[in-house]
Amino acid sequence: MNTKYIFVSGGVASSLGKGIIAASLAKLLQARGLRVTIQKFDPYINIDPGTLNPYEHGECYVTDDGAETDLDLGHYERFLGIHTSKANNVTTGKIYHTVITKEREGAYLGKTVQIVPHITDEIKRRMLLLGKSGKFDIVITEIGGTVGDMESQPFVEAVRQLQWELPEDDLTTIHLTYVPYLSAAKELKTKPTQHSVQTLQQAGVHPDIIVCRTEHPLTAEIRRKVALFCNVKPGHVIQSIDAWSIYQVPLNMKEEKLDEMVLEHLGIHDAKEPDLRDWCAFLDRLRNPKSEVDIALVGKYVELQDAYKSILESFVHAGAANECKVHVHTVHSEFLTEENLEEKLSGMDGILVAPGFGGRGIEGKILAVRYAREKGIPFFGICLGMQMAVIEYARDVLGYADANSSEMDPETAHPVIDLMEDQKRTTIKGGTMRLGAYACYLAKNSLAERIYGDNLISERHRHRYEFNNAYLEEMEAAGLKASGRNPDTGLVEIVEIPEHPFFIGVQFHPELKSTPERPQPIFVAFVKAAMERRSK
Numbered sequence: 001m002n003t004k005y006i007f008v009s010g011g012v013a014s015s016l017g018k019g020i021i022a023a024s025l026a027k028l029l030q031a032r033g034l035r036v037t038i039q040k041f042d043p044y045i046n047i048d049p050g051t052l053n054p055y056e057h058g059e060c061y062v063t064d065d066g067a068e069t070d071l072d073l074g075h076y077e078r079f080l081g082i083h084t085s086k087a088n089n090v091t092t093g094k095i096y097h098t099v100i101t102k103e104r105e106g107a108y109l110g111k112t113v114q115i116v117p118h119i120t121d122e123i124k125r126r127m128l129l130l131g132k133s134g135k136f137d138i139v140i141t142e143i144g145g146t147v148g149d150m151e152s153q154p155f156v157e158a159v160r161q162l163q164w165e166l167p168e169d170d171l172t173t174i175h176l177t178y179v180p181y182l183s184a185a186k187e188l189k190t191k192p193t194q195h196s197v198q199t200l201q202q203a204g205v206h207p208d209i210i211v212c213r214t215e216h217p218l219t220a221e222i223r224r225k226v227a228l229f230c231n232v233k234p235g236h237v238i239q240s241i242d243a244w245s246i247y248q249v250p251l252n253m254k255e256e257k258l259d260e261m262v263l264e265h266l267g268i269h270d271a272k273e274p275d276l277r278d279w280c281a282f283l284d285r286l287r288n289p290k291s292e293v294d295i296a297l298v299g300k301y302v303e304l305q306d307a308y309k310s311i312l313e314s315f316v317h318a319g320a321a322n323e324c325k326v327h328v329h330t331v332h333s334e335f336l337t338e339e340n341l342e343e344k345l346s347g348m349d350g351i352l353v354a355p356g357f358g359g360r361g362i363e364g365k366i367l368a369v370r371y372a373r374e375k376g377i378p379f380f381g382i383c384l385g386m387q388m389a390v391i392e393y394a395r396d397v398l399g400y401a402d403a404n405s406s407e408m409d410p411e412t413a414h415p416v417i418d419l420m421e422d423q424k425r426t427t428i429k430g431g432t433m434r435l436g437a438y439a440c441y442l443a444k445n446s447l448a449e450r451i452y453g454d455n456l457i458s459e460r461h462r463h464r465y466e467f468n469n470a471y472l473e474e475m476e477a478a479g480l481k482a483s484g485r486n487p488d489t490g491l492v493e494i495v496e497i498p499e500h501p502f503f504i505g506v507q508f509h510p511e512l513k514s515t516p517e518r519p520q521p522i523f524v525a526f527v528k529a530a531m532e533r534r535s536k
C-alpha cells in the first residue's frame with residue numbers, strides 16, 4: 001500500500017481543537033492496526049516556538065530529538081503513544097530558511113525565486129517527508145491557523161497541488177469548522193461554515209469531509225444543508241460536539257464514523273475493527289474516581305491554561321491511574337507572599353512548582369517550596385521548580401541568604417544554580433538550550449528509584465542553567481540528596497529530601513512523556529502521596 005496523506009484544515013475561528021480532531025482520527029486509525037503519524041505545519045515566521053512567550057502560543061513542547069515544537073505535538077504523542085521528532089513540526093520560518101539558504105548556495109541560479117513554485121515545492125517536500133521514510137501507512141498533516149489567513153495561503157496552495165500530483169486514493173482532506181448556536185433565534189447557523197468552505201474552494205482545495213464543531217447536536221437537516229451548499233457527499237458532514245474530556249473525542253469521532261469515511265476515501269478496505277480497550281479502560285477510571293485531592297500549581301503563566309498544558313494533562317493521566325479526581329488550583333507565584341502563603345496553600349494535599357524563565361515571580365516559588373518542605377506537604381518541582389527547591393535549601397538550611405541562580409542574580413556570591421561553560425559561550429537564543437532526551441542514572445534506594453522501578457531512565461530537557469556541583473557535597477550532607485545524575489556529565493537531574501514524606505525536584509520535564517495509557521511515574525507517585533496526606 002502507498003503511504004496515504006490526510007490534510008486537516010480549519011475555518012471560521014481558531015481554537016476549535018483541530019489538533020484534537022487530527023489526533024482522534026489518528027488514534028482510531030492506529031487502533032485499526034495502521035501505522036500512523038501526525039505533523040503540524042504552522043504559518044508563523046518564527047523558526048520554532050522556542051523563542052515565543054508562553055502567553056503567545058501556550059507551552060513549548062519538546063521532542064526526544066530536541067525540537068522545540070507546537071503544543072499540538074503533545075496531543076499527538078498523548079493520543080498515539082508515539083514519539084514525534086523535528087520533522088513533525090514545520091513552520092513558515094523553516095521553509096523560507098531552507099529556500100533562502102539554497103538560493104545563497106546557488107541552487108536556483110538564474111531563476112527568480114517565488115512562492116510558487118519554490119516555496120510551495122519546499123512545503124510539499126516536507127509534507128511528504130515522513131511518508132517517504134516507509135515507516136507509516138498514514139501521515140496526517142494539520143495545517144495551523146484558519147483558512148483565508150494570509151500566512152496559511154502557501155500551505156493551502158501546496159495541498160491543492162498535491163491533490164493533482166498524488167494518486168486520487170492517496171490523499172483526503174478534512175475541513176473543521178464551527179456551527180454557532182444563536183440562542184435568541186434558537187438556531188444553529190451554517191453560514192460561517194459555507195463561507196469558510198467557499199474560501200477553501202476558491203483556493204482550489206475541495207474538502208472530502210467537513211467536521212462541524214458545535215455545542216448542540218446537528219440535525220439531519222443541517223447536515224444535508226451543509227453538504228449541499230459546501231459540495232460534499234451527503235453524509236460526509238459530521239459533528240464534533242463538546243465533550244466531557246478531550247480523551248472522549250476519539251470515541252465521538254468513531255460514533256460519527258469519521259475513520260470509516262476516511263478509509264473509504266483512501267481506498268483501504270481491509271483495516272480491522274478498532275481495538276480501543278485500553279483507551280476505554282482509561283476513560284472509565286477517569287470518569288469514576290473514588291477519591292479526590294487538591295494540588296497547587298505554583299507558576300507565573302497561570303492566566304493561560306495552555307501554558308502548562310502537558311502538566312495539566314499529566315495530572316489527568318495520573319489521577320485516572322489512582323482512580324482519583326485531581327483538582328489543580330493555579331497559584332500565581334508573583335502574588336504569593338509571607339502574608340497570604342497560609343491562606344493559599346494550607347488546604348493543599350500537594351504542591352507543584354512549575355517551570356519558567358526569568359526572575360518574575362521566583363520569590364513566590366521559593367516561599368511555596370519552603371512551605372511544602374516545612375509542613376511535610378508532598379512537593380514536586382519541575383525544572384525551574386527544582387532549581388527553586390535547591391535555592392530554598394541553600395538559603396534556609398545551608399544559611400546562604402543570598403543564594404540564587406545566576407539567571408536571576410548574576411552577581412550572587414552563592415550561585416547554587418549556574419551556567420555550564422558551553423552555555424556561557426552561547427550568544428544565540430534560538431535552539432541553544434539543553435534540549436531533548438538525556439539519560440539519568442538513579443541512586444540506589446532513592447525515592448526516584450522506587451518511583452521508576454528502574455536505575456536508568458531517559459527524560460526530556462529544556463533549560464540553560466544547572467545545579468552547581470560545587471555545592472553538591474554540602475547539600476547532601478545537609479539532607480538534600482542528588483538522586484538522579486547524568487551518567488556522562490555528572491550533572492544533577494533529580495534532588496530529593498529523604499526525611500520528608502515526598503519531596504522531589506527534577507531538572508527535566510517529565511510531563512512531556514505522560515500519556516493516558518502510560519502515565520508518568522513521578523506524577524502517579526505524587527498524586528498517591530497527596531492522597532495519603534489527604535486521608536490522614
Ligand code: GLN
Nearest residue numbers: 355356383384463464465
Ligand atoms: N529558566 C531555567 C533554565 O533555563 C529553567 C527552565 C525551565 O523551567 N524550563 O535553566
